[in-house]
Amino acid sequence: MTEPRLVYKSGEFVPESEATVSIFDTALMYGDMVFEMTRSYNQAPYRLRDHLERLYAGIKILEIDCGLTIDEMEAATLDTIDINRDRMPEGIDYQIMHNVSGGPMALYSSVFPKGIKPTITINVWPLTWHIAPYGPKYESGIHCVVTAQQSVPARLIDPKIKNRSRIYYQMANILARKVDPDAYALLTDEDGYITEGTGNNFYIVKDGTIFTPEGRNILRGVTRAAVLDLSAELGIPCVEKNIEMYDVHTADEAFISSTSMFILPVTKFNDLPVGDGAVGPTVKRLISAFSGTVGVDIVAQAHEYAALANAD
Numbered sequence: 001m002t003e004p005r006l007v008y009k010s011g012e013f014v015p016e017s018e019a020t021v022s023i024f025d026t027a028l029m030y031g032d033m034v035f036e037m038t039r040s041y042n043q044a045p046y047r048l049r050d051h052l053e054r055l056y057a058g059i060k061i062l063e064i065d066c067g068l069t070i071d072e073m074e075a076a077t078l079d080t081i082d083i084n085r086d087r088m089p090e091g092i093d094y095q096i097m098h099n100v101s102g103g104p105m106a107l108y109s110s111v112f113p114k115g116i117k118p119t120i121t122i123n124v125w126p127l128t129w130h131i132a133p134y135g136p137k138y139e140s141g142i143h144c145v146v147t148a149q150q151s152v153p154a155r156l157i158d159p160k161i162k163n164r165s166r167i168y169y170q171m172a173n174i175l176a177r178k179v180d181p182d183a184y185a186l187l188t189d190e191d192g193y194i195t196e197g198t199g200n201n202f203y204i205v206k207d208g209t210i211f212t213p214e215g216r217n218i219l220r221g222v223t224r225a226a227v228l229d230l231s232a233e234l235g236i237p238c239v240e241k242n243i244e245m246y247d248v249h250t251a252d253e254a255f256i257s258s259t260s261m262f263i264l265p266v267t268k269f270n271d272l273p274v275g276d277g278a279v280g281p282t283v284k285r286l287i288s289a290f291s292g293t294v295g296v297d298i299v300a301q302a303h304e305y306a307a308l309a310n311a312d
């Protein structure tokens with residue numbers, strides 16, 4: 001019997017069931033919690049430092065005094081992975097989740113006789129269930145729909161800070177599911193340009209060039225940076241520019257990216273086929289090259305994890 005997993009919580013390790021956030025925490029009071037989601041390939045964290053740098057940009061801007069330097073956060077992350085290695089299924093990749101807020105507000109300090117600390121959690125979680133649904137989607141592609149819920153402009157709530165005030169992303173998911181229960185929502189900005197998905201970045205391919213929205217009103221994904229790096233390596237031009245819905249309708253291919261999936265092809269957009277409606281050569285090339293880089297066949301892994309999830 002495997003021991004239950006442990007969560008790093010503000011300096012100590014506690015069981016997952018005790019890794020709670022107080023109702024007096026600024027995370028709930030103001031929604032000013034910042035977070036990260038990193039994943040492993042072959043059980044080694046992928047671009048952990050990039051995720052931590054984005055986390056620390058949010059920490060700086062929100063003036064959260066978390067009490068750990070980025071190096072200490074990295075060390076605490078590696079400790080959390082190590083302590084949980086035997087507590088996770090062998091050979092399975094995992095996610096690493098960071099959550100940081102200022103902790104309970106000083107006004108409520110009498111509730112905490114041992115003193116108030118910033119809230120920092122680091123936890124790991126096997127990726128089996130996250131990745132299981134992706135297998136068929138790498139092959140068929142997904143349906144993306146633009147809903148009435150738009151992105152909040154960066155001047156109001158900056159999406160570049162990966163934060164937990166995510167009600168507008170959730171609203172877009174709710175509206176997308178009304179169109180098609182399997183659809184992924186896409187948001188637009190005030191001018192109608194596509195910004196991002198509710199947990200992913202967006203791209204189209206036209207005449208051999210990849211286009212992705214500028215980094216203005218979006219979360220600048222770590223995977224987005226990986227896609228830009230990989231396309232440069234493969235000699236595929238990649239341009240950041242405003243993308244209108246018309247551009248998607250007239251594109252050859254489209255895809256989304258995020259940490260857990262790397263990329264997923266988008267073969268249907270607002271109920272119309274993208275290109276010829278099949279997964280295109282650029283997406284296939286990126287998936288195959290990325291699988292080579294990380295040493296994991298990501299499509300095979302998704303199928304393998306689906307079989308494991310079904311056996312559970």
Ligand SMILES: Cc1ncc(COP(=O)(O)O)c(C=O)c1O
Binds near residue numbers: 169196200218258
């Ligand atoms: C709104 C949003 N955009 C984009 C992304 C993709 O970011 P990353 O590639 O760092 O996972 C995410 C990831 O959670 C997200 O929540």
